Amino acid sequence: MLHPLTAFPPTRAAALDRLGRFAPKAGGAYDAGRNTDPGPDQPGAVSKLSPYLRRRLITEAEVTARVLDHHSAQAAEKFLQEVLWRTYWKGWLEMRPGVWNRFLQERAAQRDRWAGSMDMQDAEQGRTGIEGFDDWARELVATGYLHNHARMWFASIWIFTLRLPWVLGADFFLRHLLDADPASNTLSWRWVAGLQTRGKTYLATTENIARYTKGRFAPAGLAPMAEPLMEPPLEAPRPLPDAESRMPDEPxxxxxxxxxxxxxxxxxxxxxxxxxxxxxxxxxxxxxxxxxxxxxxxxxxxxxxxxxxxxxxxxxxxxxxxxxxxxxxxxxxxxxxxxxxxxxxxxxxxxxxxxxxxxxxxxxxxxRRSWDAQFWPCADKGFFSFKERIPAGLRTCGLI
Ligand SMILES: Cc1cc2nc3c(=O)[nH]c(=O)nc-3n(C[C@H](O)[C@H](O)[C@H](O)COP(=O)(O)OP(=O)(O)OC[C@H]3O[C@@H](n4cnc5c(N)ncnc54)[C@H](O)[C@@H]3O)c2cc1C
CATH class of the missing domain: 3.40.50.620 (HUPs)
Incomplete structure (x- = not known):
């Protein structure tokens, strides 16, 4: 297995090269194959652009433009929506910074509570005996990357089968992902736990894992149900903080x-x-x-x-x-x-x-980038409402 910084060279040239190779496949091939996790060394349908987008070595706008050179907005709808999920999470958290602060406080408390726990060590080191889960724990540490579906299965098993605190799972991801991101990571874990979309959890099942890992894993003994976690009400959203888009008017x-x-x-x-x-x-x-x-x-x-x-x-x-x-x-x-x-x-x-x-x-x-200025205000409600506003936003950005 390649070292993560060899597999993902941290340069803009490497990001552009990866984008160039992926863009022709961002239409039907992505749509059909994006849920399958073929394993760390196998070619898959997803772009693996996330470490580059995370640090903005390449931007969402240029990824979108490049993909639209090859496909219509309809043909690449699924891929563009995924890129905009990232934007949505960013905008959502920007208006609710208390959710990040709550995560930090809860993580500190749970770290104290679980210090030295063997269950926690077994989960992080891939020694739970749960097929797939143990492999993903080791894959994450070795490669700095997990397929989106593996992230969802892992988080679901962590929370509902192993009954470990979600904040420590999110912390494990933050410590090892190359694309570690306060918004996408925290809010995705909250979504799996049923905190983000109130009452709606994500339950990993043996059948779904077997199907989308092409039979590599079929773990037994997974939780049959996923009861949503509870938390005190969130504070009201704040307006987006001010930022400018003027050019420097003095040295x-x-x-x-x-x-x-x-x-x-x-x-x-x-x-x-x-x-x-x-x-x-x-x-x-x-x-x-x-x-x-x-x-x-x-x-x-x-x-x-x-x-x-x-x-x-x-x-x-x-x-x-x-x-x-x-x-x-x-x-x-x-x-x-x-x-x-x-x-x-x-x-x-x-x-x-x-x-x-x-x-x-x-x-x-x-x-503030015009992409963020355009889309972040649309993250005031759920993703469905955000999604409705994507075409108008792309038109305003001059991309369609
Ligand atoms: C529990 C959990 C934790 C996650 N933590 C992170 C994280 O720390 N950092 C991070 O960048 N993503 C995170 N994600 C989102 C997603 O898994 C990754 O962005 C995606 O797997 C990256 O692989 P890719 O570049 O091949 O994605 P592709 O499928 O090729 O998608 C293209 C781009 O769209 C964005 N994207 C795709 N799916 C999502 C998504 N579900 N949410 C937000 N953006 C998305 C990413 O920027 C990605 O590079 C998390 C998801 C889950 C379920």
Missing amino acids: TLLLITDEDLYPESMFPARANLSAALIASDPHLHEGALSGAFAGQAAEDTAARVADYFGIEVQRTARLDADSVMRVADAAHVRQIITPYAPVGPVASALSALTAPLAAAGMSLRTH
Whole structure:
């Protein structure tokens, strides 16, 4: 088995290469084969673009455009909807950041409660004796990737058969997935548990697993029922936080984080940028693998940004006020601009910068991509309502 960073080289060129090979298959072939998990070393119907989309080495808009070069929007409907599930989860959490904070608190409490538990170790190390589940636990740790259906089966067995806390399952995924994402991961686990769509759970069955693993696994003894978990009511959604889409109007430092590693698609080459700082902070990653992926991807971005904007690019492994102020001072700028970071550790680190930067007479502006500005407000209700608004959104983005 290849090392994860060999299987998923952390560069934009590798992402474009993968997209180029996948795009012709994003229509009927994806639709027919996307639910089948043929196993880690077998060719399958899905794109495996998620680590690249997660860090925005490629964007949802360019994936969509490339797919639409090969297929009509109808023929690629299923694939485009999956890409937009990611956008939906992002927008949903952006309006309900309390759900992420609740996850963090609950995870801390459950970590204490389950510290040293053999059941937990058996589940994470693939020693439960449950066919499939044990294989996926090991596959996740070895490869940093699981097929979507395997993620659903795994989460369902974790919660309803093994009766382990969902937050620790979500934590296990965050520590090992290359595409580890606060929104897609937390909300998908909540969805399986019956917390996201109230009362609606996902039950993994032997027949479904046998069918969609082509008979590789047919686990016995799975929970026959999935009673939804309960939680206190959520707070009311907040309006989307402000962000801008103006270009820099004075000499500005471009601050790039692991949340968005393709700034060349946000600002023109002649934008008023004096220097760039790429902050790829390993402390803001739950897992060593996703941290290593982002760190190497940041190196790739540094080279591209220097070339594209013709500016000096510094790198730091700490996203903190001192690092940012040092580079801003050296570049003689008072304004810093950064791609908007959605709810998660990077967003929290960025918001902690605002006060010390203001005290030093500097301002931090956030820049939201037009894709997010278009679609996030549509994530105010369920996915069905969001889905209805996809065609209009794609038209506004000039994609259809
Ligand atoms: C319990 C659970 C946890 C998950 N955790 C994550 C996570 O941490 N990070 C993450 O990126 N995805 C997560 N997903 C969603 C999904 O499993 C992965 O995005 C998908 O498997 C990635 O593989 P792919 O690129 O081959 O997908 P494809 O099928 O080729 O889809 C193309 C793209 O669409 C997006 N996408 C596809 N399916 C989904 C989905 N169900 N939800 C959101 N976006 C989707 C991804 O960006 C993906 O790269 C999770 C799903 C479950 C059930």
